[in-house]
């Protein structure tokens with residue numbers, strides 16, 4: 001029996017080991033043993049409607065853009081809560097729901113986040129990232145000054161829980177947490193876009209521990225994404241990027 005915990009947390013992904021028969025009577029599950037299975041609620045729609053909706057959704061999603069210039073205009077807190085609810089519908093390994101969303105609207109806390117991120121990003125751009133990386137980013141005109149961190153009415157910080165705790169205080173293993181949080185983040189972006197707001201998917205390099213401490217999150221939670229959310233500035237610009245056509249991303253067999 002090879003302990004799951006012996007794996008590097010970053011690599012641990014819920015693989016099953018041959019000699020673990022899952023019959024150890026000492027073990028408990030976080031989900032109830034007698035969890036009921038109920039009929040699926042599903043209403044099949046006419047296939048014409050399916051075709052139309054698939055095209056409509058694609059067209060709508062193709063208008064989503066990463067935005068780096070935010071308006072300071074407020075957004076109702078309930079909108080952000082609904083967006084987080086939508087993200088929370090994502091599938092997760094063993095239904096562990098391994099995510100924590102920290103939403104910041106307090107201007108003082110946003111300022112502290114900005115200070116932490118700008119200090120690290122300055123080092124990233126000038127030292128850590130290297131010439132090839134900064135050259136690759138040049139056309140996108142990003143730099144270490146992050147006005148959006150104080151302009152946007154909300155910052156959503158997505159934390160991945162490496163594990164959690166069962167009701168009896170014992171450790172609850174999380175499987176495929178990286179994948180689960182990525183799936184939830186995709187839904188989060190779609191929900192933000194569907195609500196008529198914009199965001200920026202930022203992954204602040206080397207800021208995780210400082211931000212985790214600032215926000216009082218435990219060490220078993222790892223920062224994966226920082227998203228400013230709000231309305232775009234009236235004069236916001238975006239790089240004129242093109243997306244790969246279907247034939248370049250799809251292989252049909």
Ligand code: IYR
Nearest residue numbers: 121142143144202203204205
């Ligand atoms: N994290 C930095 C740098 C950066 C990296 C990539 I890859 C981007 O697509 C954009 C930016 C920053 O936020 O500026």
